[in-house]
Amino acid sequence: MIVMAEHAGFCFGVKRAVDAIEKALSKDNHEVWTIGLPIHNPQEVERLEKLGLKVAKDYTEIPEGSKVLIRAHGESLEIIDKLIAKKIQVEDMTCPFVKKAQNLAAELSEKNYHVILLGDKNHPEIKGIIGHVKNNDCEVIADENEAEKISRHSKIALISQTTQREERLSKVAGILTKKTAELHVCNTICKATSERQDSARELVRKNNLDGVVLIGGRQSANTGKLRDIIQSENINVLWVEDENEIESNSDWFKNKFEIGIAAGASTPEWLIMNIKSNIAQKVNQGGIHS
Ligand code: SF4
Known part of the structure; x- marks a missing residue:
């Protein structure tokens, strides 16, 4: 199934x-x-x-x-x-959601907030947001540990990469509260990301799955986040980019009878359908049974 x-x-x-x-x-x-x-x-x-x-x-x-x-x-x-x-x-x-983060970065840096971006410093979205901060003068932090290292500032604006997790943003905001008298937290996490994250969590919690096939590019940050969420529910994940990887991972399907499918926000519908029919063929041929 x-x-x-x-x-x-x-x-x-x-x-x-x-x-x-x-x-x-x-x-x-x-x-x-x-x-x-x-x-x-x-x-x-x-x-x-x-x-x-x-x-x-x-x-x-x-x-x-x-x-x-x-x-x-x-x-x-x-x-x-x-x-x-x-x-x-x-x-x-x-994307209008990224635009919102860029505009907030520009506006708050103009108002002399010290801008902290929560995200991956090598990701193009973060590089683009940095390019909207006044004089590019901001810091990028990846997590709570890096938030602890931030020095005190009179005003801090915290802006998140759109693919961040809500829990991490809340924890980082809690840490930064102690570093300033005025903290402006911008929740710029987009709904598409949280919808896919909630769906992946629900997929695992509401079904008795033996494993989840996750479809998405290996460079896709939001697909990586989905993998973390599914793995945190103690479910085995097979991350594939195309249908060939279903074939080359035949062993993964052994003794798995209920398979979930999740896909990152950059995965096209046609690719999901191709992979789904490849998995279905395995099920129909009994290939999923050991
Ligand atoms: S995940 Fe999609 S909708 Fe959300 S910010 Fe990125 S591009 Fe926009």
Whole structure:
């Protein structure tokens, strides 16, 4: 038996950006670029590249006269200004939830708050938010331990990466309360993330599962968070990117009769369906039994 998580796959922000890329590729006469991968899912990137999308490692690679779609993770103001100065057409598809975090970072740093970002300092979303802070003057912390090391400031603004967990934000806020007389906490965790996290938790708690197949790109932060949540419920997780990995992990399915499926916010529907039918074939062929 296969049970799907209620909320799985593309979130609103990613779907909006991917739809815009497809539309630009079908209508525009000029080259269509993104800076960095448009989505943390290699199979979906490959599909878009086949349609003509070009992915630049850096904005300097993009030729004058082309079009750039800013991906859902967003971009720094400096890079957007440089693109415009190079006469490159910019279509900003930053997810509105990320935009909210960027705007708060800009606004609160202007009001002389010391901005602390809770998230992964190497993630493009955090880099883009840093690029909205006045003079890029902020600190990025990953967890409670790093929050303890923050020195005292007269005013602190805490802003979270959209994929953070609520529990961690609350704990970090509790620690930072002791470091300032004025703490402004911005809960910029997006609903799509918490919906997928709650769905994964419910999937495990409401069903008597033998394991969960988690579908998503290995670079996807929100898929990584789903894995942590499922594992914290003491359930075995098989994290796969495509249907080939179902085949190459046949042993994992032995003695597993009830399988749950969860998917990160950057996993396209077509890929979930492919993988689901591969798992179903195994069930039907008795492949799930040892
Ligand atoms: S996970 Fe949330 S913030 Fe990130 S792109 Fe999707 S909807 Fe936007």
